[in-house]
Amino acid sequence: MGNFIRLMKYVARYWYLFALGLGLIVIYRYLMVVPGLATRRVLNALTPPFDPDEVFRILPRAALTIIGASILSSVVNFVQMYLQSYVSQKTIYNLRNDLFNALIQKSFSFYDRSRVGDIVSRVTSDVDRVRRMTSFWINQMISIVAGFVIWIGVLLSINPWMTILCLLPAPFVFLITNRYRKLSRPIFAEQRRVFAEMNIFLQQNIVGTRVVRIFGQEKREKKRFTGINRRYFDLQLEMAKIRALYPGLNTLIMGVVTALIYWLGGRLIIVTHGTPMEFKWGDLMIFVQGMSSLMAPLRFLSFIVGSYTEAMAAAARIFEILDTEPEVKDKPDAVPLPPVKGEVVFENVTFGYDPDRPVLKNINLRVRPGETVAILGPTGSGKSTLLYLIPRFYDVTSGRILIDGYDIRDVKLKSLREQIGIALQDIYIFSATIRENIAYGKPDATMEEIVAAAKAAQIHDFIMSLPDGYDTVVGERGITLSGGQKQRITIARTLLKDPRILIFDDTTSFVDTETEYKIQKALEALLKGRTAFIVTQRLSAIKNADKIVVLKDGEIVECGTHEELLAKDGIYATIYRTQFAPREEILARRMGGGE
Amino acid sequence: MGWHGGPPPGRGPGWRHDRFTRREEEKLERKVSDIVLLRRLMTYLAPYKRRVIALTSLMIGAAIMSLVTPLMTKIVLDRFIPAGIEAGKTSVLNIWLLAMVALLLAQFGLSYGRQYLIAWVGNKTIYQLREEMVSQIQEMSIRYFAEGETGRIMSRVTNDAEQLSYFLGSGLVSVVSDTIAVVGALLLMFTLSLQLTLLSFAVIPVMFLVPFFMRRRIRKAWRQTRVKIAGMTSVLQETVSGMKVVQAFTRESRDMETFNAVNLETVRARLRATLMAGLFRIGVGLAQVVGTVALLWYSAIQIVNGTVTFGTFVAFQTLLMNFFRPLMTIANFYNDFQSAMAGAERVFELLDTEREVEEAPEGELVELGEVRGEIVYDHVTFGYDPRTPVLRDINLVIRPKEKVALVGPTGAGKTTMINLLCRFYDPQEGSITLDGYDLRKISLRSLRKQMGIVLQDPFLFQGTIKENIKYGRPEATDEEVIEAAKAVNAHEFIMKLPQGYETVVREGATNLSVGQRQLITFARALLVDPKILILDEATSSVDPYTELIIQKGLERLLKDRTAIIIAHRLSTVRNADKIVVIDNGRIVEMGRHEELLEKGGLYTRLYMRQFRDLEEPEELTARQRGAGEPAQRPSMGRRPRGAGPGALRGKMMELRRLIKEREAEGHDVREFKELSRSIFAALRRGDVNSASRKLDEAIERLRNLSNKPQT
Secondary structure, three states, X not given: OHHHHHHHHHHHOOHHHHHHHHHHHHHHHHHHHHHHHHHHHHHHHHOOOOOHHHHHHHHHHHHHHHHHHHHHHHHHHHHHHHHHHHHHHHHHHHHHHHHHHHHHHOOHHHHHHOOHHHHHHHHHHHHHHHHHHHHHHHHHHHHHHHHHHHHHXXXXXXXXXXXXXXXXXXXXXXXXXXXXXXXXXXXXXXXXXXXXXXXXXXXXHHHOHHHHHHOOOHHHHXXXXXXXXXXXXXXXXXXXXXXXXXXXXXXXXXXXXXXXXXXXXXXXXXXHOOOOOOOOHHHHHHHHHHHHHHHHHHHHHHHHHHHHHHHHHHHHHHHHHHHOOOOOOOOOOOEOOOOOOOOEEEEEEEEOOEOOEOOEEEEEEEEOOOOEEEEEOOOOOOHHHHHHHOOXXXXXXXXXXXXXXXXXXXXXXXXXXXXXXXXXXXXXOOOEEHHHHHHHHOOOOOHHHHHHHHHHOOOHHHHHHOOOHHHOEEOOOOEOOOHHHHHHXXXXXXHHOOOOXXXXXXXXXXXXXXXXXXXXXXXXXXXXXXXXXXXXXXXXXXXXXOEEEEEEOOEEXXXXXXXXXXXXXXXXXXXXXXXHHHHHHHHHHHHHOOO | OOOOOOOOOOOOHHHHHHHHHHHHHHHHOOOOOHHHHHHHHHHHHHHHHHHHHHHHHHHHHHHHHHHHHHHHHHHHHHHHHHHHHHHOOOOHHHHHHHHHHHHHHHHHHHHHHHHHHHHHHHHHHHHHHHHHHHHHHHHEOXXXXXXXXXXXXXXXXXXXHHHHHHHHHHHHHHHHHHHHHHHHHHHHHHHHOHHHHHHHHHHHHHHHHHHHHHHHHHHHHHHHHHHHHHHHHHHHHHHHHOHHHHHHOOOHHHXXXXXXXXXXXXXHHHHHHHHHHHHHHHHHHHHHHHHHHHHHHHHHHHHHHOOOOHHHHHHHHHHXXXXXXXXXXXXHHHHHHHHHHHHHHXXXXXXXXXXXXXXXXXXHOEOOOOOOXXXXXXXXXXXXXXXXXXXXXXXXXEOOOOEXXXXXXXXXXXXXXXXXXXXXXXXXXXXXXXXXXXXXHEOHHHHHHOEEEEOOOOOOOOEEHHHHHOOOOOOOOHHHHHHHHHHOOOHHHHHHOOXXXXXXXXXXXXXXXXXXXHHHHHHHHHHHOOOEEEEEOOOOOOOHHHHHHHHHHHHHHHOOOEEEEEOOOHHHOOOOOEEEEEEOOEEEEEEOHHHHHHHOOHHHHHHHHOOOOOOOXXXXXXXXXXXXXXXXXXXXXXXXXXXXXXXHHHHHHHHHHHHHHHHHHOOOOHHHHHHHHHHHHHHHHOOHHHHHHHHHHHHHHHHHHHHOOOO
């Protein structure tokens, strides 16, 4: 109920339109009955033995009433529908904006936990479910109630026994529909699940076809598929049975009741024939019409009830996003970080995504302005995590990080991140032109700046070879770039931002040897005077760093320059030898080749 | 690899839109005629002939029933009630009621049976088609499995088949019954009242056709709305996927504006569509009310004149509905038919793809038992397109338990060598033998039983780690699984996982690192204990640390079997018994690591390239570059130094050393001194490629110089 009220608060901003819409529904419902009543008069006049004069006296007036009421009701309906749509659209517009605003402030940890598809579906499908409820549910309820009251009133004034007969199928229709919905829902859900399973099976067997064939598992896989396929077939049949049975039962019941109306009405006509209380043909026909008008919304009713539960579940998912506070946010008394020189200090920093399982343990590291720090270590040793702490994508569990002496938690996030350029490991290219992608962090950059950044990232020549140059659209809707090209655009994007502190998180893994070398050369000049953190798998890129940090299981195990670490003969030295020893061997061989 | 390819089962509006446009496009590309497709589809219905006949009769029955109900109404109004009034008793109505209820029950039965059979026939056919498609996928030539094709193949099995199911189940048969219903209603209307029928046809087109045509414009408005929603979804999807970048570049407020704009657009589009729909309703309402009033008016006159009975008037209204509703379905049939045929064409296209190699005929087929593992390529020539051979005249003998490494630039034909050995293809010329048997004579099953394969992209199936290790030998015991895992160094990390061997490999195996996944595939291969093991770039996607770990597992895996190894990282192949260097489809060098290094040919150059500070020889770079990527002119006018050009510096030093040495030996080295200066100049220009080549040349010549007798 809390969620319902909260949703209604969104609607309440447009309460006057909403209320007007509800009022119009009642009017519309009444106008809908008028043509039936006019027809009744004509048909009553036609009940034999009829008086032709009276028929022709009634006919024009009835015709005018019918036409007038229909026009009026169409217009009222139109206005009402539009209002309803307007209110619900405005409501979800606000809701979506609020959601997006909440999303954009969420911390990295939120995105680590959630799946993109899930988030997107909350903003699209769940919001749509809520829309259906706010626009459909309430209006439909009012409409059904108003329709019921008006029709019952009209019918009662004609004949109470016939009215009771008309209402007779109501509980059955409602119960049958409800049962239908309840039975079909789990089957439908199961169908979707099996269908998804079929998709996964296909994907795996297509992508992994060589493995399947070499391991000779075709028969087993086929059997597995037949299982899924069979299950899907059975579910479809089960669904078909339910689909054929329940709506069919409703049709049957309503058919039988219609027959009963003719039967009872016929009896009334016969019995009252010639009496002053005569039951006429028009009376009979309006009960036929009235019964179906009363029953039709009942078929919806069950689905409306269902949509309420569905919408409340959707609302809960939406509010969950709105309500979780971002973990990293500005302190109330945060100050803007003044332009920095670029000193970065880690003081006893411990961090874990899950506080019980620290990923980084007691990190102490002092980086002077302008130094280049290379970080290496095995997968999962905490390299990326270490870097992500600097722009405060996560907050440390204990200890602190200082930039130019400021604890980064005491400064405004925006001012902090604006001074840090980070090329992330997840390369992300937006569906836009290359120019926009490079200028992503600095939308007002000049073309010269963009080209300079692209040149430094060794992507300029490639861009120029494209038909539209920098205006070529890339990403989902444009041309597909290779991993290396994407990485180079990412680098250009980071360089263009021109920050004092630069972070490169394994950003050249897809770039070929030669290009990487060139990028490194370009970076050498650009890094001058900036503080830089570099994670890479390639030792040769590391050798020149002012400081090499070797991480293992979240701890700094070695730290020093290339020469210092070689002298230490630890992990770094081992790795260095495994990668470079063979080359030394070649050279040695070459040198000795003459003998 | 396209792990996330294919349409998701949860269908976002964007996906629906994409699918729609795709359908539209493919509809235009139809190649096979409808008749041919329809005939072939009919063969799928043939096994269920009796059910199809039953279904057709049920539908015809239902169509006829739909005519009887209005007649019954007419009878009660025109016959029974007046008769009752005349006789002054009500009991006559009881008979009618009983008949009516019986009729309704029959109708219920018919409709139930019809719907059930529709679902049965449609889904059974699709069940069958899907079974065939999956068998085909398992046996079709692997050339169809290019990257990016996954989604397309999948959608044939899922979406296209689904669409056919509706068509085969209801679409096709209902056309027959709908036609009967329409003709029947028309005949009945004429019999009941010629005047009312004629009036109806004057008025009714307004009532039904106006909305029928107006609906198109409404549809367009709704389509617009869907496009806008799809647009909003894609903005959202993109921002959420790239949120880390958004935040890293502090773009929050700008992106909020973008989203706000698309959000507003969807609202506007939707309201516009609502407006259109509202106007449409008014139009329909007016048309209908005019029709209803005209019919009422005219009927009243006819009733007064006695030419039409009251019952006919009531029955007529139902009949009109029974006439037009199926008519609309028939009108839409062509569209449904077209898209079903397009789907059928794609389904059959899949079923008709070329299969991989054929088994030898019964008498010649060899079932291999335990093999020694001797492989011989004898003058093998092969091309995926026979006109452009990828392998030319390959001759190679691999002895049992030999470790052979295949090395060469991308596109040289290494993977093709393996594809032939696994018999995914047959060579066009020459033959490959295993233990002396021509591969073409060996049954595929017994051939592949001998092989284990480890691919670059460690491919795991959905399921637990244990199930994955057991993949090739489902009957293996837990002990054997653990033993295999221990042997390849996987046991330790598996035990560290929360559920150990029962840990479920997540979609895309995101809960395991590449190295861990690779170790699992090692264990999987080891458990099968194949006589021949193929490693296709098995260590390329692994970082140097992980490689150190994997290396041990690899050694264990390779023990005691014939192994063929493709590797980019040449450090992996150094210990091979034989290194085969392939370039451009030919074997250009062969020998042990040391021998090949002596030679100083392609292998040496490839080997040198491993080290990032070495430049690639120009010929290689040219081939490696994509067509779209022009030669990059180095923009740095600085002398390379430090780690990058370390090897070049090494070479320079060696050059100088050699020059001094030869000078000391009394050779004329002026030319080399000159060369050394020009190389230095080239390096300053940043022209590292040519510098490197000249260096190699110079060093080579200086070395040769020392072998020549002094003059």
